Amino acid sequence: MPVGRAGAVARPKLRSRPSGWRATYAPDQRRSWLRLLLASRVAVLALAFLIGLAALSALAPLLAPADPELVNPAVRLRGPSPEHWLGTDDLGRDVLSRLLYGGRISLLVGAAVTLVAVVLGAALGLLAGYWSWLDGPIMRVLDGIMAFPGVLLAIAIVVSLGPGLGSVIIALALVYTPVVARLIRSTTLVIKQMPYVEAARCIGLPHRVILWRYVLANSVSPLIVQATFIVAYAILAEASLSFLGASGNPEAATWGAMLRDGQRLVSRAWWLALAPGTVLFLTVFALNLVGDVLRDALDPRAHERREDAPVQ
Amino acid sequence: MIAYVLRRVLLLLPIMLVAGSVTFALLHVIPGDPAAVMLGPEATPEQVAALRERLGLDEPLLAQYPRWLSRLARLDLGTSIFLDKPVTAAIRERIVPTLQLTLYALLIAVAVGIPAGVVAALHQDRLLDRALMLFAISGTAIADFFLAILLILLFSVTLRWLPSGGYTPFSDHPLQHLASMTLPALALGLSLAGLPARLVRATLLDVLREDFIRTAAAKGLMRETIAVQHALRNALLPAVTVLGYALGDLLGGAVVVETVFGLPGMGQLVVNSIARRDFPVIQGVVMVFAAIYLLTNLLVDVLYVYLDPRVRYAGR
Numbered sequence: 037m038p039v040g041r042a043g044a045v046a047r048p049k050l051r052s053r054p055s056g057w058r059a060t061y062a063p064d065q066r067r068s069w070l071r072l073l074l075a076s077r078v079a080v081l082a083l084a085f086l087i088g089l090a091a092l093s094a095l096a097p098l099l100a101p102a103d104p105e106l107v108n109p110a111v112r113l114r115g116p117s118p119e120h121w122l123g124t125d126d127l128g129r130d131v132l133s134r135l136l137y138g139g140r141i142s143l144l145v146g147a148a149v150t151l152v153a154v155v156l157g158a159a160l161g162l163l164a165g166y167w168s169w170l171d172g173p174i175m176r177v178l179d180g181i182m183a184f185p186g187v188l189l190a191i192a193i194v195v196s197l198g199p200g201l202g203s204v205i206i207a208l209a210l211v212y213t214p215v216v217a218r219l220i221r222s223t224t225l226v227i228k229q230m231p232y233v234e235a236a237r238c239i240g241l242p243h244r245v246i247l248w249r250y251v252l253a254n255s256v257s258p259l260i261v262q263a264t265f266i267v268a269y270a271i272l273a274e275a276s277l278s279f280l281g282a283s284g285n286p287e288a289a290t291w292g293a294m295l296r297d298g299q300r301l302v303s304r305a306w307w308l309a310l311a312p313g314t315v316l317f318l319t320v321f322a323l324n325l326v327g328d329v330l331r332d333a334l335d336p337r338a339h340e341r342r343e344d345a346p347v348q
Numbered sequence: 349m350i351a352y353v354l355r356r357v358l359l360l361l362p363i364m365l366v367a368g369s370v371t372f373a374l375l376h377v378i379p380g381d382p383a384a385v386m387l388g389p390e391a392t393p394e395q396v397a398a399l400r401e402r403l404g405l406d407e408p409l410l411a412q413y414p415r416w417l418s419r420l421a422r423l424d425l426g427t428s429i430f431l432d433k434p435v436t437a438a439i440r441e442r443i444v445p446t447l448q449l450t451l452y453a454l455l456i457a458v459a460v461g462i463p464a465g466v467v468a469a470l471h472q473d474r475l476l477d478r479a480l481m482l483f484a485i486s487g488t489a490i491a492d493f494f495l496a497i498l499l500i501l502l503f504s505v506t507l508r509w510l511p512s513g514g515y516t517p518f519s520d521h522p523l524q525h526l527a528s529m530t531l532p533a534l535a536l537g538l539s540l541a542g543l544p545a546r547l548v549r550a551t552l553l554d555v556l557r558e559d560f561i562r563t564a565a566a567k568g569l570m571r572e573t574i575a576v577q578h579a580l581r582n583a584l585l586p587a588v589t590v591l592g593y594a595l596g597d598l599l600g601g602a603v604v605v606e607t608v609f610g611l612p613g614m615g616q617l618v619v620n621s622i623a624r625r626d627f628p629v630i631q632g633v634v635m636v637f638a639a640i641y642l643l644t645n646l647l648v649d650v651l652y653v654y655l656d657p658r659v660r661y662a663g664r
Contacts, residue, residue, distance in 0.1 A: 037488045037539050038601025042594035180366025183638040185600030188618070189370075192634045195622055196374045198385075272491055276604050279493055282622050299497050299608055302512075303505045313494035321489035328485075 037269075039276040040186035041215055044265040079329040082322035089319060093139035100133035104289040113305050123307040125297055131311050134289035138312060141290045142271045142319070145205055149270040150263050152209035157216025158259065162247050164217065165224025175221070178214035186211045187273060191282045204283050208273050212266050219262050223255040257334035261327055268323035275316055291316045349653065356649055360642055365417070367638045371631045372416045376409065378627075386429055386625045399429065403628075425632035430624045435632035438617060443636070445515055445613035449532050449602045454591065456537025457544060462587060464541065465548025470575055472553060480545065487542030492601045496535035496608040503531060513610040532609045536601050543594060544587045551583040558582075585656055592648035596641045 037043045073079050092099060101121075108128035116123045122131035164174040181189070193207035227233060228251060236246050277283040278292030279299075286293060291312040298309025378385050383399040400406050403426075404415065419426070425435035461484075468480040504512035510531050516524040555561065556579055564574045606615030614633055621629040 037490065037542070038492045038536060038594070038597040039604070040594070040597025040600050042543065042590065042597045043488050045593070176362045177366050179363045180370060183363060183367045183596070183642050184370070184634055185596040185603075185637050185641065187597075187600035188603065188634050188637055191618065191622065192371075192374050192630050193377075195625065195627070195630055196378045198379060268489070275491055276493065276600075279491075280604060280607065280619055280622065295491075295494060295497065299493070299500075302497055302500055306501055306505075309494070309497045309501075313491065313497065317486075317490050317494065320491075321485065324485055324489050 037272065039269065039273045041182070041211065041269070043272075044212065044215055044262070044269040045218075073326070073329055073333060076329045078325055082325040082329075085318060085322045086326070089139060089315075090143055092136055093143055096133075096136040096140055100130075100136045102130035102133045104129060104134040104137040105287065106130070113301070115305070116307055122311045123305070125294075125305070125308055126301060129289075131294070131308065134294055135291070135311055135315060137289040138291045138294060139315070141201070141288070142274060142316070145201070145208065145274040146267040146271040148205045149208040149212060149274075150266045152205065153212035153216050153266055153270075154259065154263050156209065157213040158220045158252065158255075160213070161217040161220025162224055162251060165221040166228055166243070166247060166251065171221070174217070178217055181210065182214045187276050187280075190273060190277060191280065194277065194282050199283065199285065201283075204274060204277060207277075208270050211273070212270060215266065216259070216262060219258060220252075220255055223258060224251050227251045227254050261331040261334060264323055264327035264330060268320045268327065271316070271323075272320055352653060353650055356646055360646060363642060364639070367635065367642075368417055368420045369413075371635050371638075372413060374631055374634075375403075375627060381405075382627065386627055388625065402427070420635070425635060426628040428621075428626055428629045430621070430626045431629070435628050438629060439614065439632055439636055442612065442614050442617045444517075445611045446599070446602050446606065446615065448518070449529060449536065449606065449611065449613065450595075450598050452529055452533035453536035453540060453598060453602070454595075456533055457540040457591065460538065461541035461544030462548050462584070464545040465583075465587075466552060466575060466580060468545065468549045469552035469556065470571065477549075481549070484542035484545040484549075487539050488546075490539055492536050492539045493604050493608050495539050496532065496605050499531045499535050500608070515609075515611045528609075528611075532605050532611060535608075536598065536605050539601075540594060540598060543590060547587050547590055548580075548583055551586050552579055555579045555582045585652070588648060588651070588655065592645050595644050596637070599637050599640065 073083070106129060108124070111120065111124045111128045113126050114120055114124045114128075120130050120132065122135065124130055125134075160174055160178070164171045184192075190204070190207040190211050193210060194203045197203035197206065230250075233246060233250050236250055241249075274283065275290070275292035275295065278288075278290040279296050281293075281296065283290065283292065294312040295309055295316075298305070298312065301308055375382055381396065381400070383396045383403065383405055384391065387395055387399060404412055423436065425439070427433065428435050428438055431438050464480050464484065468477045468484075471477040500512045503510045511528055512531070514528055516528050518525040552575070556575070561574060561579060564578050565571075569578075602613070603615035603618055606613045607619050610616075614637075617629060618633055620626075621633075
């Protein structure tokens with residue numbers, strides 16, 4: 037996927053089941069979304085992969101066979117071997133160790149970007165959706181930010197703020213904030229018309245309570261789904277930035293920087309690009325699967341589908 | 349119709365204003381003195397002062413902002429610090445390969461994604477559907493530049509069929525041009541194709557449950573005829589929308605993929621400018637891409653009116 041926002045926004049339904057009469061009956065309301073997630077074999081596998089990756093990255097200082105920055109000219113460009121499971125790069129650094137440390141940065145950026153984008157975007161979306169006089173100004177500003185290709189805006193912001201992990205997180209959070217804001221605005225516009233919101237207003241609840249307890253609380257499901265996809269695409273975007281050398285210390289062990297080395301030496305050392313690229317792919321793939329399963333589980337429309345297509 | 353287009357153009361103006369303000373702000377969020385940051389630590393105070401004056405940084409913000417906007421309105425993006433020529437000239441030299449790559453990638457995404465979506469929908473929940481959708485999610489999960497490296501590894505390093513880099517202008521040698529653009533366009537286009545494929549499949553499955561499809565089936569039309577002539581027409585609109593929407597990502601992706609293949613496009617300009625801290629160039633490139641994105645989406649909206657008559661009535 038070209039890195040940016042489209043993947044995080046347009047998530048067409050993957051599964052077309054359950055359909056047929058069975059689906060229109062017996063929607064078991066007691067099943068929590070966590071149980072629905074665990075009911076899917078694919079999602080369990082994906083979750084297991086993600087948890088394993090997080091654990092390996094967190095324990096990188098204990099598990100890594102070598103210092104990821106340690107230059108050792110004696111073992112330059114060695115292929116996978118018992119000493120270096122994933123080989124070494126052109127400075128003799130251990131690829132497996134760099135992969136583990138790179139995972140920390142990727143996961144940290146993915147989580148931090150999503151947290152900031154969700155908080156900021158939800159606040160803006162609630163304001164824009166709830167008070168119509170704020171809608172125009174807020175949405176025009178967000179449209180203006182959306183006009184920039186995600187990676188390029190992030191590059192420009194990182195170059196302005198100066199290299200560093202903090203700049204990358206701020207830049208990518210700004211890229212994904214409009215995505216969250218649009219989602220929450222659209223749910224707010226629907227929810228504020230609901231009778232229970234009207235009732236809440238009638239008994240004199242203040243706006244912030246209505247927004248928090250009714251509007252936001254009822255937007256949590258789509259927000260969780262959206263957040264999952266933002267984690268995935270923020271990780272991909274961080275890799276793009278460090279691939280282009282726009283993220284900070286060019287020697288730091290990040291998946292993007294490793295891919296850049298791999299690209300430079302592609303004809304001499306295939307393992308250099310293959311290791312970080314595959315792990316990056318699997319991570320984004322797993323997050324996508326979890327997001328898809330969550331969305332199908334949390335989508336209330338999944339329970340009231342029409343009959344099977346006559347053309348099959 | 350003309351009124352609709354005019355209104356769309358007017359709606360574009362405030363967004364352009366915001367985009368221009370964002371690029372203006374980019375220069376002013378630089379911590380410390382932007383001129384000193386751009387010239388690096390080895391610059392003399394005189395050089396820094398000269399650059400400050402050249403960029404107009406010595407004036408108050410309130411004077412700089414309207415001047416920046418008026419220059420933008422005249423399509424003047426300033427002067428590159430390092431290349432010592434107008435940013436617009438630097439971009440004009442570099443923009444052709446980027447636009448070509450974006451266009452080819454879009455064509456590949458459409459040519460692969462839409463048929464794949466139709467075939468998957470017609471084989472719903474069967475093996476072919478599962479396999480196609482596995483490829484589609486893989487496409488949305490793989491980094492375009494990693495796919496580019498994999499393609500180089502397969503077609504250039506191992507099979508030696510296609511060049512792994514270099515660029516030939518179309519006017520010089522059309523065939524060589526296409527050979528040099530094949531791998532970059534495949535990397536970008538195939539990784540995007542999953543998006544329209546999934547969308548076409550999902551909307552087609554919805555449309556296939558509509559009453560008019562039942563009618564068509566009842567009067568004895570063939571499955572394929574119904575799918576292509578009746579259903580696909582209605583299922584294409586979301587795909588057009590999402591491709592217009594993904595264009596921004598595609599332009600950004602072109603910048604990244606270009607650097608893998610060493611194409612002399614905007615990507616190289618951006619990467620070189622990052623290293624040189626040539627800020628006016630980065631500002632200019634970002635602004636040009638935003639303008640391309642907004643104008644193309646305007647085109648998509650106008651196209652919509654032709655594709656879907658309902659929009660014409662709803663737009664009133």
